[in-house]
Amino acid sequence: xxxxxxxxxxxxxxxxxxxxxxxxxxxxxxxxxxxxxxxxxxxxxxxxxxxxxxxxxxxxxxxxxxxxxxxxxxxxxxxxxxxxxxxxxxxxxxxxxxxxxxxxxxxxxxxxxxxxxxxxxxxxxxxxxxxxxxxxxxxxxxxxxxxxxxxxxxxxxxxxxxxxxxxxxxxxxxxxxxxxxxxxxxxxxxxxxxxxxxxxxxxxxxxxxxxxxxxxxx
Amino acid sequence: xxxxxxxxxxxxxxxxxxxxxxxxxxxxxxxxxxxxxxxxxxxxxxxxxxxxxxxxxxxxxxxxxxxxxxxxxxxxxxxxxxxxxxxxxxxxxxxxxxxxxxxxxxxxxxxxxxxxxxxxxxxxxxxxxxxxxxxxxxxxxxxxxxxxxxxxxxxxxxxxxxxxxxxxxxxxxxxxxxxxxxxxxxxxxxxxxxxxxxxxxxxxxxxxxxxxxxxxxxxx
Numbered sequence: 001x002x003x004x005x006x007x008x009x010x011x012x013x014x015x016x017x018x019x020x021x022x023x024x025x026x027x028x029x030x031x032x033x034x035x036x037x038x039x040x041x042x043x044x045x046x047x048x049x050x051x052x053x054x055x056x057x058x059x060x061x062x063x064x065x066x067x068x069x070x071x072x073x074x075x076x077x078x079x080x081x082x083x084x085x086x087x088x089x090x091x092x093x094x095x096x097x098x099x100x101x102x103x104x105x106x107x108x109x110x111x112x113x114x115x116x117x118x119x120x121x122x123x124x125x126x127x128x129x130x131x132x133x134x135x136x137x138x139x140x141x142x143x144x145x146x147x148x149x150x151x152x153x154x155x156x157x158x159x160x161x162x163x164x165x166x167x168x169x170x171x172x173x174x175x176x177x178x179x180x181x182x183x184x185x186x187x188x189x190x191x192x193x194x195x196x197x198x199x200x201x202x203x204x205x206x207x208x209x210x211x212x213x214x215x216x217x218x
Numbered sequence: 219x220x221x222x223x224x225x226x227x228x229x230x231x232x233x234x235x236x237x238x239x240x241x242x243x244x245x246x247x248x249x250x251x252x253x254x255x256x257x258x259x260x261x262x263x264x265x266x267x268x269x270x271x272x273x274x275x276x277x278x279x280x281x282x283x284x285x286x287x288x289x290x291x292x293x294x295x296x297x298x299x300x301x302x303x304x305x306x307x308x309x310x311x312x313x314x315x316x317x318x319x320x321x322x323x324x325x326x327x328x329x330x331x332x333x334x335x336x337x338x339x340x341x342x343x344x345x346x347x348x349x350x351x352x353x354x355x356x357x358x359x360x361x362x363x364x365x366x367x368x369x370x371x372x373x374x375x376x377x378x379x380x381x382x383x384x385x386x387x388x389x390x391x392x393x394x395x396x397x398x399x400x401x402x403x404x405x406x407x408x409x410x411x412x413x414x415x416x417x418x419x420x421x422x423x424x425x426x427x428x429x430x431x432x433x434x435x436x437x438x
Contacts, residue, residue, distance in 0.1 A: 034301040037327050079305075121271050122348075154273040154346075171309075178305035 024063040025162040029071035031170055036082035038181055043197055044086035044101040046137075048093055049073050058111035058128075066111060066169050068128070072176070076106060079177040083184055100200070102142065102193060105133040109146070113165060122155040124164040126172045134190060143189035149176035239401035239421040243429055247393040252435035253383070259338035260292040261434070262299045266344035267309040274343050278379065278423060282343060285427025290436050294335055302331045320389050332386055340386055341430065345379030347419045350400075356407040367407035376400040377422035383433060393433060397426045 056069040080087055088098050096103060107130070114125040128149045134142040151171030153164050185191055255261070263283050265274030276296070283293045300307045306322055313319040323329055356369035377399040383392040401416030 034304040036305060037303055037331060039327065123271070123273060152267075152273060154275050174305065174308055175310055178308040178310045181305050182311060 023161065025160075025165050026065045027162050027166045027169060028067040029166065029169055029173070031071065033071075033075045033078050033174065033177065036078055036177065036181055038082035040081065040083055040085045041185070041194060041198075042085050042201070043194055044088075044098050045080060045084040046088040046090060046096040046098050046101045046103050047076065047080055048090055048096075048103065048105045049076075050105065050107070051091060053107055054091070056108050058108070060111045060113040064113050064165065066113075066126075066165065068108075068111070068169060068173070071170075071173055072106075072108075072128075075173045075177050076180075079180045080104070082181055096137070099137060100197065101137050102190075102197075103135040103137060103139075105135070107131050107133070113168075115161065115165075116155045123152045124155060124161070124168045125150070125152045126165065126168040128169075128172045128176060130176060134187075134193075136193070142193050143187055145187055145190075147176065147179055147183075149173065149179055151175055239399045239416050239418045241397060241399040241421050241425045243425050244396040245393070245429060246395075247433070253339065253385075253392055253433055255291065255338065255434045255436050257436060257438050258292075258336050260294045260336045261286060261339045261341060262294040262296065262337050263341045263343060264296055264299070264307065264312075266312075266342055268312070268314075269344075272346035272348075274345060274379075275347075278345075278347075278419065279343055281420075281423040282341070282381075282427050282430065285423065286431055286434075289431040289434070291431070291434055292336075294337055299335065299337065302335065303328055316384070316389060316391060319384060319386075323386065323389060337386055339392065339434075340384045342382045342384070343379060344382075345377065347375060347377040347422070350374045350376055356405055356411065358407070358411070366409040367411045368409075369407040371405045371407075372402055374400065374402050375416065375418040377418050379422055379426060381426060381430060383430075395426060395429055395433075397422050397429075399425065 054069050054073050056067075056072065058064075058066040058068055060066070077089060084102075086098065086101070088096060088101065090096055093103065093105070109129040109131050110127075111129070112125075112127040116122055116124065119125065130147040130149065132145040132147060134145060136142060149172045151168045151174070153167040153171060155164065185194060263279050263286070265276065265279045267273050279296055283295070286293050305311055306328060313322055323332070350373075352371065352373035354369065354371040356367055356371045358367040359365055377397070379397050381395040383394070384390070385392050399418050399422040401418045401421070403416045404414040406412045406414070
């Protein structure tokens with residue numbers, strides 16, 4: 001009886017050890033992201049989160065699966081709120097209702113993962129390579145912006161590979177938000193579009209004011 | 219009999235010497251006086267994470283924070299501060315020098331968040347703990363009749379951390395600290411594995427935490 005119990009115990013211990021040493025990782029990002037601390041420009045945008053983007057599941061290699069779809073939508077919603085005063089989030093281009101808005105269509109080009117056994121460093125790394133297709137409301141292309149994001153987390157004794165990759169992926173997403181806030185209006189084509197839009201809005205406001213003045217004056 | 223009574227204390231003393239870390243602290247302060255901290259003012263300890271091959275680990279930052287709290291210094295959790303000012307203290311965007319900090323603090327929304335949390339001083343921590351050399355070998359086996367480990371292994375660890383204290387009101391640097399700690403750990407396999415671990419990182423934390431406590435003087 002004791003022998004059977006010992007065998008069962010040994011089998012459980014072996015299973016626990018083997019699962020701990022498992023080199024595969026399946027991660028789903030469920031965390032929230034903080035609101036960005038930035039004053040948005042008086043411009044409007046429509047962000048198209050296509051279903052393929054909103055439900056994106058990355059498979060950087062045969063042993064790793066990272067479900068980043070919902071998390072990247074949450075992150076970009078926050079980040080764009082710090083760039084544009086008027087925002088519309090839609091699932092397809094046909095649903096856009098805003099006039100004169102910049103149409104932004106994000107997509108994921110590639111996700112890469114590197115583990116301590118790959119890089120011989122004590123860090124897990126995640127790269128997310130985004131592409132933002134930027135268009136006018138009329139459908140003219142403004143630019144196609146390549147936006148890489150990077151996150152890393154230190155290897156910890158006895159910590160699971162999944163937890164380390166999850167942490168690195170969250171840091172990479174936060175980095176994407178930081179990159180967006182830092183560089184979006186530095187893209188020459190976006191800067192030109194923003195200047196044109198602000199000029200057009202000023203002219204429109206002036207003409208409205210002139211019309212009002214004309215109505216008031218005898 | 220006599221020789222065995224001498225051997226045991228000798229083995230213990232060898233083991234204890236082997237388990238102690240050697241720690242050196244370098245300190246720079248413009249003045250010898252402690253930094254005055256009001257009872258409602260807080261300090262935030264942040265880790266540098268922009269280096270390519272290592273990360274200043276959160277465990278070490280938490281340890282330094284705990285050491286400072288033990289001296290009645292109010293320490294704001296790192297993540298709370300970083301989230302409140304997102305995305306301006308991410309690895310990509312965090313100010314590396316005072317000129318960038320000054321520009322950042324000119325932003326009214328950033329200044330408001332810092333003031334709202336009563337953060338007066340920011341301590342940047344940068345460094346890591348690494349295993350330098352390892353030697354020996356130990357093998358473990360298990361069979362129907364039992365199991366055990368035999369052999370001997372050793373490894374050297376070194377912790378190098380630097381702390382820089384910034385004043386967020388005056389936007390100046392208040393001092394720097396550097397701690398170097400190193401030691402060797404052993405694992406002896408005599409049926410059961412017997413570890414003699416040198417707490418290198420823990421020593422580095424204690425030394426740096428205690429020294430940082432002396433930087434500040436809390437006025438009630």
